[in-house]
Amino acid sequence: MKRIHLITIVVILQFNFLYGQECRCENEFLFVKNYIENNYAGFSDKVNDNTRPAYLELTEQLLKRSRNTTKESYCWVLINEWLGFFEDGHIQVRSNFVSADIDSARLQEVIAGTEIIELPVSKLETLYESDTVEGIYFNRDSTYKVAVVRNENEFRDYAAVIVSTKTELWSEGQVKFELKEIDENSFSAIVYYLYHQPYIETFTFDGFSFNNGGWTKAGKELPVRSNDRIPNVSSEILPDDIFYLQIGTFEEWNARAIDSVMTHHRDYLTNAPSWIIDVRGNGGGSDFSYRPITPYLYTGPITVIGTDVLSTEENIKNWSVLLDNPHIPDDLMTLLREILEKMELNKGEFVSIVDDDTLTFDEVKPHPERVVVLVDENCASSTENFLLGAMQSEKVTVMGQPTAGVLDYANMRSADFPCYSLRLEYATTRSRRIDLGKGIDNKGITPDIVLDPEKDWIQQAVSFLKQY
Numbered sequence: 001m002k003r004i005h006l007i008t009i010v011v012i013l014q015f016n017f018l019y020g021q022e023c024r025c026e027n028e029f030l031f032v033k034n035y036i037e038n039n040y041a042g043f044s045d046k047v048n049d050n051t052r053p054a055y056l057e058l059t060e061q062l063l064k065r066s067r068n069t070t071k072e073s074y075c076w077v078l079i080n081e082w083l084g085f086f087e088d089g090h091i092q093v094r095s096n097f098v099s100a101d102i103d104s105a106r107l108q109e110v111i112a113g114t115e116i117i118e119l120p121v122s123k124l125e126t127l128y129e130s131d132t133v134e135g136i137y138f139n140r141d142s143t144y145k146v147a148v149v150r151n152e153n154e155f156r157d158y159a160a161v162i163v164s165t166k167t168e169l170w171s172e173g174q175v176k177f178e179l180k181e182i183d184e185n186s187f188s189a190i191v192y193y194l195y196h197q198p199y200i201e202t203f204t205f206d207g208f209s210f211n212n213g214g215w216t217k218a219g220k221e222l223p224v225r226s227n228d229r230i231p232n233v234s235s236e237i238l239p240d241d242i243f244y245l246q247i248g249t250f251e252e253w254n255a256r257a258i259d260s261v262m263t264h265h266r267d268y269l270t271n272a273p274s275w276i277i278d279v280r281g282n283g284g285g286s287d288f289s290y291r292p293i294t295p296y297l298y299t300g301p302i303t304v305i306g307t308d309v310l311s312t313e314e315n316i317k318n319w320s321v322l323l324d325n326p327h328i329p330d331d332l333m334t335l336l337r338e339i340l341e342k343m344e345l346n347k348g349e350f351v352s353i354v355d356d357d358t359l360t361f362d363e364v365k366p367h368p369e370r371v372v373v374l375v376d377e378n379c380a381s382s383t384e385n386f387l388l389g390a391m392q393s394e395k396v397t398v399m400g401q402p403t404a405g406v407l408d409y410a411n412m413r414s415a416d417f418p419c420y421s422l423r424l425e426y427a428t429t430r431s432r433r434i435d436l437g438k439g440i441d442n443k444g445i446t447p448d449i450v451l452d453p454e455k456d457w458i459q460q461a462v463s464f465l466k467q468y
Contacts (some may be wrong), residue, residue: 040310
């Protein structure tokens, strides 16, 4: 391996594959295939008499390709293509790294596997003047300077080659990311992070940068990047006594923060006439996270359509992991134990974890009188479940854009790949909405009032509430 200057370091990441042993993409592909066929709650719906021929053809095609695929990141791309058949946002593959030490020899082995492309000086000089995707780019903190060049193989159209770097973990000539064109100015990207671990992302090109300045062409001004990070939870009292509550995630670890905000404002909330609940960008989490909000929205019985879990040995094992989760409330922990008992007694079958029910509260709170919920295309999973209940309230008006449509198959669990440093995440439950023709996957939930993405949604919500 040329030009590697390796220092002895303590790294907080560990690759989960077996060093010194060649991982075979074919084996990893078959692992995912068999795991999904046996444990994914939507498999029998997605692979039926009408779709089975296409499923078998795609599987055979990709299995053949896997036999000639030796690179982990390329195998990941193949597996993603196969998983795309199911059109389910609750099936995905992620990098699997855990906190641990890794010795320098193992790290060197990982780095030694990084592809090198030799670029002549004459080629680099021409790239400074390029007005296409090709060019010389810097990342935002200028740690890396790369040359993006047309360099095609089965999995890419362009390669980004290190020209210079400030970290000793990378060196000249190594491939930092690879791009496969999806459509004009949009790319599927394989990005190799600091410790050379791959991630699959999407890149957009605006003519002089990728992802709004994530990588910017040499000589071009770095785009002003708005602070688009969504806070986990925040609140504000707007003019006209409108209570604004923003929730960036319903992940279980954020449940306490949501409850704290509601508790802090309790005296005010008993009199606030109007609310705006902003869940834009909220990809979901756990349903219990929004429990403190539901009583304020309630105006009458809430219809709950039940959910079933596919009981298999692997799903039982993966659900059992939740018993060690400190964020789950005691009442739900009791319910979890009951679910696991039912799963043990009904292996190979779907088991009800949420029965069809009607949820009622003892009172209808006089305040708030009106509530606007702001949603967008990134609202998914538990956030959509929150909306399905909230929209049954006479107080609530949902405004924004249609949601992601990722809820019919849910309650994701995970399994480590046998050899690669990857993890499969998949849905273990199936909503009975599907049988009623009320599924929302790949359709989403349509707001009561659709808003123009180019306008200020909070101001539009305020204007709507001031009509009353």
